[in-house]
Amino acid sequence: MSPQTQEIGRTREQMAQRLAQDIPNGSYVNLGIGIPELVARFVPEGRTLIYHTENGLLGMGPSPEEGKGDPELINAGKRYVTANPGAAYFHHADSFSMIRGGHIDLCVLGAMQVAQNGDLANWSTGEPGAIPAVGGAMDLVAGVKSVYVITQHCTKEGEPKLVESCTYPLTGLGVINRVYTDLAVIDITREGFKLVELSPGIDFDYVQQRTGAPLLPSS
Amino acid sequence: MINKQVSTPAEAVADVFDGATVMVGGFGEAGSPIELIHALIDQGARRLTVVSNNCGSGEVGLAALLKAERVAKVICSFPRTANSTVFPDLYRSGKIELELTPQGTLAERIRAGGAGIPAFFTPAAVGTPLAEGKETREFDGKTYVMERGLKADFALIKGRTADLHGNVVYNKTARNFGPIMAMAAKVAVVQAESVVEPGEIDPEVVVSPGIFVNRVVEVAHPAHESELVAAGVCYP
Numbered sequence: 001m002s003p004q005t006q007e008i009g010r011t012r013e014q015m016a017q018r019l020a021q022d023i024p025n026g027s028y029v030n031l032g033i034g035i036p037e038l039v040a041r042f043v044p045e046g047r048t049l050i051y052h053t054e055n056g057l058l059g060m061g062p063s064p065e066e067g068k069g070d071p072e073l074i075n076a077g078k079r080y081v082t083a084n085p086g087a088a089y090f091h092h093a094d095s096f097s098m099i100r101g102g103h104i105d106l107c108v109l110g111a112m113q114v115a116q117n118g119d120l121a122n123w124s125t126g127e128p129g130a131i132p133a134v135g136g137a138m139d140l141v142a143g144v145k146s147v148y149v150i151t152q153h154c155t156k157e158g159e160p161k162l163v164e165s166c167t168y169p170l171t172g173l174g175v176i177n178r179v180y181t182d183l184a185v186i187d188i189t190r191e192g193f194k195l196v197e198l199s200p201g202i203d204f205d206y207v208q209q210r211t212g213a214p215l216l217p218s219s
Numbered sequence: 220m221i222n223k224q225v226s227t228p229a230e231a232v233a234d235v236f237d238g239a240t241v242m243v244g245g246f247g248e249a250g251s252p253i254e255l256i257h258a259l260i261d262q263g264a265r266r267l268t269v270v271s272n273n274c275g276s277g278e279v280g281l282a283a284l285l286k287a288e289r290v291a292k293v294i295c296s297f298p299r300t301a302n303s304t305v306f307p308d309l310y311r312s313g314k315i316e317l318e319l320t321p322q323g324t325l326a327e328r329i330r331a332g333g334a335g336i337p338a339f340f341t342p343a344a345v346g347t348p349l350a351e352g353k354e355t356r357e358f359d360g361k362t363y364v365m366e367r368g369l370k371a372d373f374a375l376i377k378g379r380t381a382d383l384h385g386n387v388v389y390n391k392t393a394r395n396f397g398p399i400m401a402m403a404a405k406v407a408v409v410q411a412e413s414v415v416e417p418g419e420i421d422p423e424v425v426v427s428p429g430i431f432v433n434r435v436v437e438v439a440h441p442a443h444e445s446e447l448v449a450a451g452v453c454y455p
Contacts, residue, residue: 053392054322054323055246055247055249055392055395056246056392056394056395057391057392070391071248071249071443071444071445071446072249072250072390072391072392072393073249073391073392074246074247074248074249074392078246078247078248078249083391089389089391089392089394090394091326091394091395091396091397091398091399091426092246092272092322092323092325092326092329092395092396092399093326093327093329093330093398093399095323095326096322096323096326096327099323100323100327100341100342100343126348129311131298131299131306131307131310131311132298132317132319133296133297133298133299133319134296134297134319134320134321134322134349135296135297135321135322136296136321136322136323137321138321138323138324138343138344138347138349139321139322139323139324139341139343142341142342142343142344142345143323143342143343169347169348170346170347170348171347172345172346172347173345173346173347
């Protein structure tokens with residue numbers, strides 16, 4: 001599509017801010033690497049969320065001041081973080097018991113493709129020569145109660161990321177509940193993609209044209 | 220009197236044999252037992268199978284062990300790193316085998332191995348390429364894939380404090396795979412910033428009970444991978 005896509009609709013920060021409005025007070029939340037990390041900056045006043053990072057910390061706090069990082073206190077993206085009062089450390093099998101055992105309320109992930117039935121592809125293009133790496137994504141989508149995706153609506157080349165069926169290797173089947181993009185918020189329903197709301201200044205047809213499967217209007 | 224302390228990292232890894240399976244703790248640089256890994260490079264064992272979440276960064280620690288071509292196979296969840304070409308180069312030239320495992324499955328395989336559980340069913344990876352060829356079964360209307368427990372000949376682990384009985388306390392997110400790898404290895408080796416007398420660690424805060432740990436070695440000022448990489452260090 002046209003380069004205009006970059007200039008209208010929500011910025012990455014605005015997408016993260018929009019998603020943060022929908023997280024209930026007191027939730028246990030796992031944020032993926034990339035745009036999902038921005039969500040933590042925009043939690044509405046008065047709400048307390050407990051952040052889980054898969055490498056063994058519940059109660060993750062913001063990045064430390066420049067130069068104050070501790071190489072043994074990092075997040076899943078291997079960046080320096082802090083521990084909030086009330087935090088807990090634990091080993092990896094416990095961490096993934098929290099994930100797989102359904103104890104985490106919400107996780108927010110990036111995506112390469114999301115299909116209309118909720119299938120997610122976000123770990124490999126499957127191209128020869130690509131180095132496959134999966135991390136914790138498959139465990140997260142299998143066990144966390146709600147799984148949201150936050151992503152640009154289209155790839156840099158303008159291809160839809162919301163598709164009829166994924167062509168990249170899957171991360172999980174029917175696992176995504178909702179997608180937040182620069183253009184819209186879209187639920188995954190039994191009938192397929194269903195609009196929740198349009199970003200300011202965006203109309204339905206504009207989103208439908210950039211979505212690889214039928215988009216149901218909001219009810 | 221029980222005394223599991225050995226005096227040097229070299230002594231701690233002296234009996235690692237060619238073809239051994241070695242679990243290496245750490246998530247990124249946090250918990251990576253760099254001094255033990257460097258001692259293993261010096262020791263020279265070959266054709267190792269390494270079980271580790273990542274494959275190291277730069278050309279120090281785990282990445283240096285790979286670069287020295289001592290590793291035939293890695294069982295790993297995330298072998299890519301932004302600042303290391305060691306694993307990608309070996310993988311693309313067919314010099315290393317990769318068994319890619321979802322991170323939670325990797326953790327549970329290690330835990331199961333240490334707990335006497337030969338296999339288990341998990342919902343992670345069902346319907347994806349990482350479940351291909353594996354047995355699946357339905358429980359309560361949902362499909363699960365069977366995964367095998369993992370054991371090792373040796374585990375190399377970084378702790379904060381250990382006592383002579385092998386009780387270990389870890390540091391923050393450097394704990395990660397340490398406690399479960401200690402359980403799953405025949406010989407679990409822990410490097411710790413201090414090794415203390417029995418009784419000095421409060422039994423209420425012990426994370427790895429000494430029964431899981433065979434050797435402890437004091438490394439008072441362990442190197443941090445990111446600092447070595449930033450300084451351009453290549454080991455050896």
